Amino acid sequence: MDGKELQHQYEAGERNFSGLKLLEIELLQLDFSDADFSHADLRQARLGRTHFCRANFANSDLSESILWGSDLREANLTRAQLREVDLSGAILANATLANANLVKASLCGVNLSHANLSAACLLEVDLRPTADQRTDLGQANLSQADLSYGLLSGTILRGANLSGAKLCRAKLGRDYRPGGFPTDLAEANLQGADLSYADLSGVNLKAADLRGADLTGTLLHQANLHQALMPDGLPHE
Structure with a gap:
């Protein structure tokens, strides 16, 4: 099935595209809100600037698709x-990506x-800002997620739940490019997180909860730790 036929079926009222093989399909600047693509094969698809609000991609x-x-x-991308x-600049607010595989994904400005x-796998993910937009994971649930070796400089993670997450050797240090911002982890839950050998230089960790976190070899130079709860359980003054 090609993109035109799929669009025609959608416009005729069809919403169930579950299990279809749609390899390399092109759906640009269209509307497929509420469509069901669960179990579908959309590898290397070109889906830029298309509306998939509340769509089901469980x-x-x-893999290797373009969704910039x-x-x-509110889309369902479970597993x-x-x-x-490439999800650069995409809107995934309130979306579900539990247990999703996002290895080496580009989430710049998302x-x-x-x-x-x-429990999502975000190994080597790129979450850095674009030229005009920061990546926003404020209040997101990243518990047990794996962000090891990820690029998170300048990312907003204020109030995010990162309990038990893996951030081993992740780069969260301040974005020192012109107009760059510090990574914002204020009030984030990092209980039991693996931050070993991660770079948190200049990061805002105000009132963050780091109890039980592994800070072996972690760089915290100029990080804001005011009112943060450190691994010894005592508030940082």
């Missing part, structure tokens, strides 16, 4: 394969505020 394969600028608010996907990424 267990689908979107697309609207995936989706998103390896090396809005993932209040999203559920619990």
Whole structure:
């Protein structure tokens, strides 16, 4: 099935595209809100600037697909394969990506505020800001997620749940490019997180909870630790 036929079916009222093989399909600047693509094969698809609000991509394969600028608010991407996907500038606020595979994904400038990424694999993910937009994971659920070796400089993670998350050797240090911002982890839950050998230089950790976190070899130069709860259980003054 090609993009035109899929669009025609959607416009005729069809919403169930579950399990279809849609390899390399092109759906640009269209509206597929509320569509069901669960278990579909969408590898290497070109889906830029398309509306997928509340769409169901559970267990689908979107590996190496392009979704830059697309609207995936409240979409279900549970256990989706998103390896090396380009989601730069996409909107995924309140989306569900629990147990999703986002290895080496590009999430630059994406809005993932209040999203559920619990137990997601984000190895070597790129969450740095674009030229005009910061990546927003404020209040997101990243408990037990793996962000090891990730690039998170300048990312907003204020109030995020990172309990038990892996951030081994992740780079969260301040974005020193012109107009760059410090990574914001204020009030974040980092209880039991693995921050070993991570770079948190200049990061805002005000009132963050770091109890039980592994800070072996962690760089905290010029980090804001005011009112943070440190691994010894005592508030940092």
